[in-house]
Amino acid sequence: LSAPVIAIDGPSGSGKGTLCQKLAQHLGWHLLDSGALYRLVGMAADKHGCAFDDEAAIAKLAANLDVEFVAGEPGEPTRVLLEGEDVSGDLRTETTGMLASKVAVLPAVRSALLGRQRDFAQAPGLVADGRDMGTVVFTSAPVKIFLTASAEERADRRYLQLKSKGDDVNLAALLGEIRARDKRDSERELAPLKPAEDAVQLDSSGLGIDEVFDRVLAEVNARL
Ligand code: C5P
Numbered sequence: 001l002s003a004p005v006i007a008i009d010g011p012s013g014s015g016k017g018t019l020c021q022k023l024a025q026h027l028g029w030h031l032l033d034s035g036a037l038y039r040l041v042g043m044a045a046d047k048h049g050c051a052f053d054d055e056a057a058i059a060k061l062a063a064n065l066d067v068e069f070v071a072g073e074p075g076e077p078t079r080v081l082l083e084g085e086d087v088s089g090d091l092r093t094e095t096t097g098m099l100a101s102k103v104a105v106l107p108a109v110r111s112a113l114l115g116r117q118r119d120f121a122q123a124p125g126l127v128a129d130g131r132d133m134g135t136v137v138f139t140s141a142p143v144k145i146f147l148t149a150s151a152e153e154r155a156d157r158r159y160l161q162l163k164s165k166g167d168d169v170n171l172a173a174l175l176g177e178i179r180a181r182d183k184r185d186s187e188r189e190l191a192p193l194k195p196a197e198d199a200v201q202l203d204s205s206g207l208g209i210d211e212v213f214d215r216v217l218a219e220v221n222a223r224l
Helices: 016-027 034-047 055-063 094-103 107-118 133-137 151-164 171-187 209-223
Strands: 005-009 030-033 067-070 079-082 126-130 143-148 200-203
Touching: 005 016, 005 133, 016 030, 016 126, 016 209, 030 034, 034 055, 034 079, 034 094, 034 107, 034 126, 055 107, 094 171, 107 133, 126 133, 133 143, 143 209, 151 171, 200 209
Parallel strands: 005 126, 005 143, 030 126, 143 200
Antiparallel strands: 067 079
8 A cells, every 4th residue: 555544344323434534633634435336327327328237337327427527616526527427416416325335345346346446545644435346445454443323323424414415315215225235335246345354334324524533534544
């Protein structure tokens, strides 16, 4: 590794995203949102009408992913352009998450994204958010965290998050979708969602983001 990496893995809604943003900001390190890459590949596959078992075609899209991140005005979020089209509004939806988990089972897609992910490990350091950061992409990361929370709590959090963006969401449907996505992510053959042997496991159920942040920062300080 050309720079130290903090690998943070866990299921959707565990609080990883917020935690990683806070950590990267606090340390002044780079941030890799690997889920966004899988989401973009899922969207590209959908847009080009690829069959989800057409591994070669989707891997080709992944290898040539035409994506641009455009920083917004101060206080405005970064816009994401896929093949020149602004997809920021759709990137975080549960529909896109499901597309992502469908392309993420394909080995050729995962290997097409490997180099792109590793390139993010630049000085002074990287906070990497995903499912297989500690087990596959950055196996020698000095800090590995596996963050979980109960499916019910994750559905509640996601519900509030999507609701606050004005999305029309249904809690029971969301819980079902989260369970389906967990199942696909945990049971796939390649790089399934599971803690690395040397990961610190943390259950964030009932904890606020500040408590989670403090615990992880203590772990980081102890190891770096
Ligand atoms: O983290 P996020 O919900 O954005 O990830 C979307 C999907 O992308 C996950 O459900 C998973 O199927 C896939 N993914 C993955 N490996 C990663 C990150 C995401 O397989 N490192």
